[in-house]
Amino acid sequence: MFEYLLLAAAIPVLALCYFIYSKDTNREPVDMLLKLLGYGALTIIPIVIGELMINSYTDTENVTNFFEIFIKVFIGVALFEEGFKWLVVKNKAYNSREFDEIYDIIVYSVFVSLGFALIENILYVIQKGFAVAILRALLSVPGHACFAVMMGFFLSKAKVASINNNNSLYTKNIILSLLVPMLFHTMYDAILFYYINVKVDSLVLLFLLFDIIMVVICFITVNRTSKVQQNLTTNIKEGNIIQDSGKIQLVETANINYCPLCGTNVRTGNFCPHCGLKIR
Numbered sequence: 330m331f332e333y334l335l336l337a338a339a340i341p342v343l344a345l346c347y348f349i350y351s352k353d354t355n356r357e358p359v360d361m362l363l364k365l366l367g368y369g370a371l372t373i374i375p376i377v378i379g380e381l382m383i384n385s386y387t388d389t390e391n392v393t394n395f396f397e398i399f400i401k402v403f404i405g406v407a408l409f410e411e412g413f414k415w416l417v418v419k420n421k422a423y424n425s426r427e428f429d430e431i432y433d434i435i436v437y438s439v440f441v442s443l444g445f446a447l448i449e450n451i452l453y454v455i456q457k458g459f460a461v462a463i464l465r466a467l468l469s470v471p472g473h474a475c476f477a478v479m480m481g482f483f484l485s486k487a488k489v490a491s492i493n494n495n496n497s498l499y500t501k502n503i504i505l506s507l508l509v510p511m512l513f514h515t516m517y518d519a520i521l522f523y524y525i526n527v528k529v530d531s532l533v534l535l536f537l538l539f540d541i542i543m544v545v546i547c548f549i550t551v552n553r554t555s556k557v558q559q560n561l562t563t564n565i566k567e568g569n570i571i572q573d574s575g576k577i578q579l580v581e582t583a584n585i586n587y588c589p590l591c592g593t594n595v596r597t598g599n600f601c602p603h604c605g606l607k608i609r
Contacts, residue, residue: 331455334462338454341466342447345474349439352555353432361427362440368421369444372413376445379409389522398526399519407514410445411476415507417441423484431489432555435481442477446470471544472517476510478547482554483509493598513543 346366350356380387387405389398422428422437450470454462483506490498520539524532595601 334454334459335451337459337462337466338450339447341470342443342450345470346440346443349436349474349551352551353436354555355430357427357433357436361425362436365417365422365437365440366444366447368417369414369441369446370448372410372417372441372445373448376409376413379413380405389526391526392522393527395519395523398522399515402518402522403511403515406518407511411480411507411511411514414438414442414445414477415480415510418480418484423488428488431485431557434484434488435478435551435554438477438481438484439474442473442480443470446473468540472514472540475543475547476514478550479510479513480506482506482550485554489601517543 346362350362383405387401389401392398392401418434418438418441422441423434425437428434428437446469450462450465453465483502487499487502487506490496490502516539517536520532520536524536
């Protein structure tokens with residue numbers, strides 16, 4: 330029985346890892362991805378310690394004010410879970426030489442996030458059985474993947490901004506890469522906790538609608554971004570991006586073009602500042 334529970338907990342995580350990996354035309358090194366999965370799994374330690382330390386201040390039991398639940402979940406859950414995942418991605422993947430295409434960081438973020446989800450899933454499923462395994466396979470595990478897609482998407486935009494030497498856009502996207510997944514994670518959990526406390530059936534429909542919209546948006550993001558296979562390193566070598574005294578800057582052009590992927594008006598530079606597509 331124990332082995333079957335482990336399989337029930339692990340299969341949805343591994344399936345999502347493979348899906349994200351398979352969308353990458355130029356596959357990332359398997360050993361690196363396994364390390365990121367392991368680092369993500371290890372985040373369970375500081376996350377649990379942090380959540381336990383402030384549990385008495387962020388307990389949502391019997392709270393019937395949605396705003397109060399939202400704040401408690403943001404501080405007590407999303408801040409720790411997404412914060413530690415972000416630290417791993419930023420320190421172990423963002424500056425890696427393997428991060429040479431904008432989709433890469435989405436892959437890295439998902440593997441880190443699902444490493445955490447794997448351990449969390451095992452702990453829940455062993456305690457509560459197959460019914461919980463099914464629910465988490467349909468809801469919680471895809472939720473963690475979606476939060477990671479959001480994180481990776483904005484980190485990819487930050488990378489493009491740094492290559493374009495656009496410090497303000499870089500800072501904006503670094504902040505969004507942490508804040509957006511935190512807010513979506515908070516909303517996801519807050520609706521569930523609110524339903525548990527007030528028992529209003531319509532909240533189930535609201536949660537499902539929120540979850541479906543989130544999954545669809547992230548699927549579109551993965552599908553679209555994975556097609557943008559522009560090698561940043563190659564462009565540097567070919568002279569599209571020049572390095573002067575170690576500082577990366579773009580060869581400027583006065584032409585006005587529109588990004589064929591997202592429609593952004595790109596006046597200067599080689600890459601769309603919104604999605605990272607190579608324009609010139």
